[in-house]
Amino acid sequence: MKLPASFIAYTRALLGDDEFAELSASMSENAPVSIRMNAAKAAVPGHSVPWCRTGRYLDQRLTFTFDPLFHAGCYYVQEASSMFVEQALKQYLPEEPVVMLDLCAAPGGKSTHARSLLPEGSLLVSNEVIRNRSQILAENLTKWGHPGVVVTNNDPTDFAPLEDFFDVILTDVPCSGEGMFRKDPVAVGEWSPxxxxxxxxxxxRIIADIWPCLKPGGILIYSTCTYNTKEDEENLQWICNEFGAEVLPLEISSQWGITGNLLGGADFPVYRFLPHKTKGEGFFLALLRKSGEAPSSSDHYKGSSRAVPVNVSRGGKPSRKKTSAGKAQMSVPQITKEQLAIVKSWLVSPEAYELIISGTTITAFPKEQVGTLSGLQQTLRMVQSGTPLAEVKGKDLIPTHALAMSNVLEKGSFPTEEITYEQAIAYLRKEAISLSETTPRGYVLITYKFVPLGFVKNIGNRANNLYPQEWRIRSGYLPEEVKVLEVSSVR
Known part of the structure; x- marks a missing residue:
């Protein structure tokens, strides 16, 4: 790999000749392959990532696009070093519910990880400023399956009205990407002083915009995938000087090979991953606490839960009807109490959720966080919140793909049919699949290795494929050798 001359000069001065030579040599090696398991869906043996309970190193790269369990949200392909976020959350999160913001979240690796670690009853707000990337973020969080998530599409400045709102903020800030050089040649070409x-x-600018939104006593996780001290230690020093933040230590094992502070004259704990010392890519993390005591009560919006009446629409595509004067008038489809009761019966612990109606969509949202959602809706552009359960079409309730992916679906709510690998790939391509003759008519949950893959509507001679069109596998060929993950389903 040909590295930029100015990068070589700076990094050699930072690390010293011998260590830079080791770093440079490591960039010519193959990057390790790692995944993080979704413990709510599947388990797999393997070489554990030492700082992440559900992280696994793989001996070889799998054919992820053609692994149905990848599409089912059983695991997330994530760089091992970035899984170190787990240590910050595990060591400093309280036991009670929190409201957490992942500010620069797409494509969703750290958000799915954080959602697995937050205390029961917590809410994760996962944000991405670029609109098309926010859709990818929503897709990955939907596949992960937890209802306590809100996906937003906002610039950091948009959060200004939410002062003292979040207990935890994760800022995996955009950076120069030095730590990704061996995985991404584009990052090498784009690098410059x-x-x-x-x-x-x-x-x-990002930290200055979002810092007021952190509660007194709250935690901010600052991370980059770069090596230089300008974007790492020097920015940490600036945050401390500007906002009076306290840098917090983490308990780590010396066997992990993590490098500490490289900024002369600065005495605060940071955690830098170098690929010649750790089995992963370049990564930097530090943990800061905002001065002041955390409030003893809930924030402004928690506890102010309000139900959304059945005949209220928020968004969606209302239908048109003719008035007596012959003019078109917008009307909202009426959703009956019977339909709501049916949808509620699909849920595990239905009493824990508020059913929110938006146009023709019925969504489940954690009841204890509905007040928080209200505060967010007043300020932010919402992409998705909670778990969409059903689309109402006349008297028909069409179960959503999000319901199939979620951990709120009550077993036995729908007939199920286990399908083969070939059928699974056809389904994920949104092609027609054939079910057994004994399969009941109506909506059927199909499973692969007993993990839910999605819904079809069985009409007898065929099954209508309900997989989301925009998520389908677009490749029309199947590789000669397909390598997929062998897992044990826990659902």
Whole structure:
């Protein structure tokens, strides 16, 4: 790999000749392959990532696109070093519910990880400023299956009205990407000292915008995938000087090979992953606490839960009807109490959820966080909140794909049929599949290795494929050798 001369000069001065030579040599090696399991859906043996309970190293790269269990949300393909976020959350999260913001969240690796670690009853707000990336973020969180999530599409400045709102904020800020050089040749080509300058200034603007939204006593996780101190330690020093933040230590094992502070004259704990010392890519993390005591009561919006009446629509595509004067008038489809009762019967612990109606969509949202959702709706552009359960079409209730992916679905709510690998790939391509003659008519949950893959509507001679069109496998060929993960289903 040909590294930029100015990067070589700076990094050699930072690490020293011998260590830089080791770093440079490691960049010519193959990057390790790692995944993080969704413990709510599946388990797999393997070489554990030492700082992440559900992280696994793989001996070889799998054919992820053609693994149905990947599409079912059984695991997430994630770089091992970035799984270190788990240590910050495990060591400093309280036992009671929190409201957490993942500010720069797409494509969703850290959000899905955080959602698995938050205390029961917590809410995760997962944000992405770029709209098409926010859709990818929503897809990955939907597949992960937890209802306590809100996906938003906002610039950091948009959060200004939410002062003292979040207990935890994760800022995996955009950076110069030095730590990804061996995995991403584009990052090497785009690197320059000028880009580093742009990045650290952008990072400071992001922190300045979002810091007021952190509660007194709240935790901010700052991370990058770069090596230089400008974007790492020097920005940490700036946050401390500007906002009076306290940098917090983490308990780590010396066997993990994590490097500490490289900034001369700065005495605070940071955690830097270098690929010649740790089995992973370049990564940097530090943990900061906002001064002041955390409030003893819930924030402004918690506890102010309000039910949404059955005949209220929020968004959606209402139908048109003719008035007596012959003019078109917008009307909202009426959803009956019977339909709501049916949908509620699909849920595990239905009493824990508020059913919210938006146009023709019925969504389940954790009841204890509905007040928080109200505060977010007043301020942010919402992409998705909670778990969409059903689309109402006349008297028909069409179960959503999000319901199939979620951990709120009560077993036995729908007839199920186990399908083969070939059928699973056809389903994920949104092709027609044939079910057994004994399969009941109506909506059927199909499973692969007994993990839910999605819904079809069995009409007898065929089954209508309800997999989301925009998520389908677009490739029309199947590789000669397909390598997929062998897992044990826990659902």
């Amino acid at each position: 000028e880009n580093v300058e742009i990045c650290w200034q952008r990072q400071q």
